[in-house]
Amino acid sequence: MGRILVVEDEAAIAELLSMNLRFEGHEVRIAATSDEAVQAVRDSLPDLVVLDWMLPGEPGVALARRWRADARTRDLPIIMLTARSDERDMVQGLDAGADDYLAKPFSTTELMARIRSVLRRRLPEALESAVEIGVLRLDPVTRRVRAGQTEVALGPTEFRLLRFLMTYPERVHGRPQLLDRVWGDHVFIEERTVDVHIKRLRAALQPVGCADMIETVRGAGYRLTSSVPGAAGGLAA
Structure with a gap:
């Protein structure tokens, strides 16, 4: 809770x-x-x-x-x-x-x-509500993520990271905010740790065609979009 x-x-x-x-x-x-x-x-x-x-x-x-x-x-x-x-x-x-x-x-x-x-x-x-964005559905009670009918295997940190991003879709979140809400701001770890876990999350979403839903916004942070974006200014792979 x-x-x-x-x-x-x-x-x-x-x-x-x-x-x-x-x-x-x-x-x-x-x-x-x-x-x-x-x-x-x-x-x-x-x-x-x-x-x-x-x-x-x-x-x-x-x-x-x-x-x-x-x-x-x-x-x-x-x-x-x-x-x-x-x-x-x-x-x-x-x-x-x-x-x-x-x-x-x-x-x-x-x-x-x-x-x-x-x-x-x-x-x-x-409140343990399931979250759905695009084809992705995350259920915090069963701790399962699906893209359509296909289950996506995630580690615990990637699960929490995706959960937060899906809860606030289309918003840009800086590394400090992600550390704060996903890891807890009482944990002293480097901001680049976020990049490592974003990379792992994208790798896990790649087989179901959802990796590009996680956007990098240069100079600002990351966001999750409801659709797979094409090339756009201000975004990096």
Whole structure:
């Protein structure tokens, strides 16, 4: 399931959320201040942040704006919690970049449902959903990849790499981002490692005619396209 960061300075609420999230199979990290939250995201990018508006130090709404302005955290799903229930506050929270907004006191059941909804919308692999792009179908539950009726044999790293690329098709992903989301940014390995595994992934997809779905965008990174491209400017083999 997903890696969830709970940013909440009220210990009882943080522990309640942690208990419910772990029960649903998520990995949970708790941060009680804005500084702890910044460090937690710097250590390892979570799949979703449950973010309290009122925090010691920088308020949650300012954190959300900061994360949205950073390329590394631009797509980080955020659900904001706040005692401020005024409509203007809700609009301000959403404008800051929150994907959803829940006023305190809230129903834990409702929050869990909203977390599932945001993850399903923003990160389908966290909910073990099968992904289909073009002729490729990846099933994270059975850990099988097929091109039509033909099964594609992949190593574990190539599987995770393809899973991420298929989850965000047509987007360009730089090497640092791929290291962050596929290997985990707490793992210190060279960026060129990504190139090695891209090469292995293409080799595995070659027999089923899908190797060229993995595009190299010069000076930017890699992307997965839904169709096999022909020669185009800005692309390299």
